[in-house]
Amino acid sequence: MNELSLHILDICQNSIKANADLIEITITENIDKNIFMIEITDNGHGMSKLTLSEVSDPFFTTRTTRKVGLGVSLFKMAAEMANGSCVLSSIVDIGTKVTAIFEHNHLDRAPLGAIEDSINILILNEREIEILYTHKYNNQIYIFDTREVKKVLDGIPFTDYNVIMWIKNNIKEGIKMIQEEESR
Amino acid sequence: MKSLDDLKKIRDAAQSKVNMRGKNDGMRVLVGMATCGISAGARPVMNTFVEKIAENNIEKVTVTPVGCIGECAIEPIVEILEGDIRTTYCRVDVEAAERIVKEHIIGGKVVLDYVIGKYRL
Numbered sequence: 001m002n003e004l005s006l007h008i009l010d011i012c013q014n015s016i017k018a019n020a021d022l023i024e025i026t027i028t029e030n031i032d033k034n035i036f037m038i039e040i041t042d043n044g045h046g047m048s049k050l051t052l053s054e055v056s057d058p059f060f061t062t063r064t065t066r067k068v069g070l071g072v073s074l075f076k077m078a079a080e081m082a083n084g085s086c087v088l089s090s091i092v093d094i095g096t097k098v099t100a101i102f103e104h105n106h107l108d109r110a111p112l113g114a115i116e117d118s119i120n121i122l123i124l125n126e127r128e129i130e131i132l133y134t135h136k137y138n139n140q141i142y143i144f145d146t147r148e149v150k151k152v153l154d155g156i157p158f159t160d161y162n163v164i165m166w167i168k169n170n171i172k173e174g175i176k177m178i179q180e181e182e183s184r
Numbered sequence: 185m186k187s188l189d190d191l192k193k194i195r196d197a198a199q200s201k202v203n204m205r206g207k208n209d210g211m212r213v214l215v216g217m218a219t220c221g222i223s224a225g226a227r228p229v230m231n232t233f234v235e236k237i238a239e240n241n242i243e244k245v246t247v248t249p250v251g252c253i254g255e256c257a258i259e260p261i262v263e264i265l266e267g268d269i270r271t272t273y274c275r276v277d278v279e280a281a282e283r284i285v286k287e288h289i290i291g292g293k294v295v296l297d298y299v300i301g302k303y304r305l
């Protein structure tokens with residue numbers, strides 16, 4: 001996976017599998033501190049202490065057991081490659097939070113990539129889930145909230161061509177705007 | 185950047201031409217979206233289906249991401265369900281997705297080049 005937004009899409013599939021109906025994705029870019037941080041929080045069924053310890057165990061990546069998948073391990077590897085780390089915390093019946101930190105300017109930090117494409121797929125999930133996407137770039141902030149969009153749409157489906165294009169444009173341009181605003 | 189006002193205009197335009205489609209009463213396109221699928225390129229494939237189907241105003245077809253279908257080595261996998269007929273495509277890329285929309289979803293003819301089992305494994 002050569003884009004962080006692909007990892008985000010993948011990690012969110014775990015939240016969906018855990019029956020979450022709200023996923024909060026927060027990107028924090030702090031250039032001065034050289035930090036690129038991704039936080040994904042869901043309100044799914046969570047994990048027991050035992051499962052949590054297994055998921056975070058790097059040795060589990062080498063296993064081919066069905067129960068242990070690749071998603072979290074790959075995300076962890078991506079963070080470690082960029083001199084960062086990835087930690088999970090979880091409370092049964094409350095939810096799960098995945099936090100990954102990267103060195104912003106590290107050569108091996110993958111770019112965020114087409115996050116709008118990932119969000120679009122999450123929106124089209126069969127069981128409806130709400131997405132709150134927050135992107136901070138130094139002091140600037142962009143927010144995309146499916147609940148806000150739904151209020152405006154008033155029943156018009158997310159599968160409408162113009163709606164799809166609006167969402168993608170809003171996210172892509174929104175992120176570009178905060179980055180340009182800051183470098184002014 | 186397109187604003188919420190633009191979205192309101194889109195909504196109003198869509199409302200005036202609404203023909204309510206039942207959610208599952210037609211063809212269903214399922215795209216494997218687990219780690220193996222995403223790594224193999226399922227995201228652009230799914231987006232191609234979504235955009236082409238919406239762009240062509242094809243009604244009663246839904247595109248849905250699904251979990252692991254089981255055959256990680258031949259991802260991206262796309263399944264098309266029509267009633268009780270199931271067609272499974274494997275190693276689908278953007279080009280294949282465009283063909284499947286045109287030939288299968290619009291044209292009604294299975295794209296044999298990408299069908300699992302028979303011609304590809």
Ligand SMILES: Nc1ncnc2c1ncn2[C@@H]1O[C@H](COP(=O)(O)OP(=O)(O)OP(=O)(O)O)[C@@H](O)[C@H]1O
Binds near residue numbers: 069
């Ligand atoms: N958000 C979450 N909520 C509840 N359980 C989770 C969550 N994220 C991960 N898990 C647990 O951790 C396990 C491993 O996750 P991981 O993404 O590494 O693999 P997977 O989802 O099982 O398979 P793959 O990602 O390869 O398709 C999951 O099977 C699940 O039991």
Ligand SMILES: [Mg+2]
Binds near residue numbers: 013014069072219
């Ligand atoms: Mg996973």
